[in-house]
Amino acid sequence: MRTIEITFNSEGDSKIETLGFVGRTCRDASAFLEEAIGERTETLVKPEFYSQTITSHQQQQSN
Amino acid sequence: MSHVVQVKTRVKDVAALGLATQRLQLAEPTYGTANFFDGSATGWRVSLPGWRYDAVFDVESGKVDFDDYGGRWGERAELNRLIQAYGVEKAKLEARKKGYSTSERQLEDGSIRLSIQVGGTA
Numbered sequence: 001m002r003t004i005e006i007t008f009n010s011e012g013d014s015k016i017e018t019l020g021f022v023g024r025t026c027r028d029a030s031a032f033l034e035e036a037i038g039e040r041t042e043t044l045v046k047p048e049f050y051s052q053t054i055t056s057h058q059q060q061q062s063n
Numbered sequence: 064m065s066h067v068v069q070v071k072t073r074v075k076d077v078a079a080l081g082l083a084t085q086r087l088q089l090a091e092p093t094y095g096t097a098n099f100f101d102g103s104a105t106g107w108r109v110s111l112p113g114w115r116y117d118a119v120f121d122v123e124s125g126k127v128d129f130d131d132y133g134g135r136w137g138e139r140a141e142l143n144r145l146i147q148a149y150g151v152e153k154a155k156l157e158a159r160k161k162g163y164s165t166s167e168r169q170l171e172d173g174s175i176r177l178s179i180q181v182g183g184t185a
Contacts, residue, residue, distance in 0.1 A: 002181040006154050008072075010173035012146030014154075016068040026065040029181055036157040037150055038073035038125065045066050 004030050006037075014038075072150045073125030077107055079156055080120060083148035084109060092120070097128075100136075104128035111141040118142055151175050 002020040009015075016033055018026035034040050074080055080092050092107040097117040104119040106128070111118055114137030118129040127146075131137040151167065158165050158179045167177045 004179040004181060006150075006177045006179070007170070008147045008150045008175045008177070010140070010143060010147060012072050012143045012150060014070045014072060014150050016070060018065055021065050023065070030066075030068060032157055032161070033154055033179075034068055034070055036076075036153055037070050039071045040068055041071050042069040043066060044068075 002029065004033065006033065072146050074120045074127060074146065074149050075122045075125045076149075076153055076156070077122055079149055079153035080107060080109070080122070082152035082156070083145055086148045086152065087145060089145070099128075099130035100132070101130075109145060111137060111145065113137055114141065118145070147175060151177055154179070 002018075005017045005019060007015045007017075014037055016030050018030050021029060077092065084091055089112070090110055092109050094107055096103050096105040097108050097119045099116050104121075106119040106121040108117040108119050114129075114131065116130045116136065118127055120127050127142070129137070129142065131139060131142075154177055155165050155167075163182070164180045165177055166180075167175055169175055
């Protein structure tokens, strides 16, 4: 199950995390929320973000 | 999890601001000019508990004007609570537009966590 979790702190700011996504699809999935809520101030990319790209490169190398 | 984004909330949706006031049992926002001790501002006015002057939201720019005299004329926590509620309601509105289901949970530190089920697997 793909989930977007948003935590709104008591200062009113928020942290958006994507769960269960592989590769760059997570960025597209949460973009509508980032734009709707306000201004992005920081982005942390996790290793899973690159997993689709790595797989793709491995496939190309094996061909 | 593949990425984490920090977002600074900007109040730009009157409907979500209205839902936020309902959520906090405040009077609905009204459009007009609020006078402060020194100056004034025009936009969507919200009367916050214990505040001498209304907070005024300009939904075009996302800017909020207020005069709390460094906390003497109103606790900043009340304004932050409204902005927090706005964020939750705005996110729920946007998620529903896409047909996603949502659930929320109050955390011990005062944060509110909203979970949006996008469905399926990546």
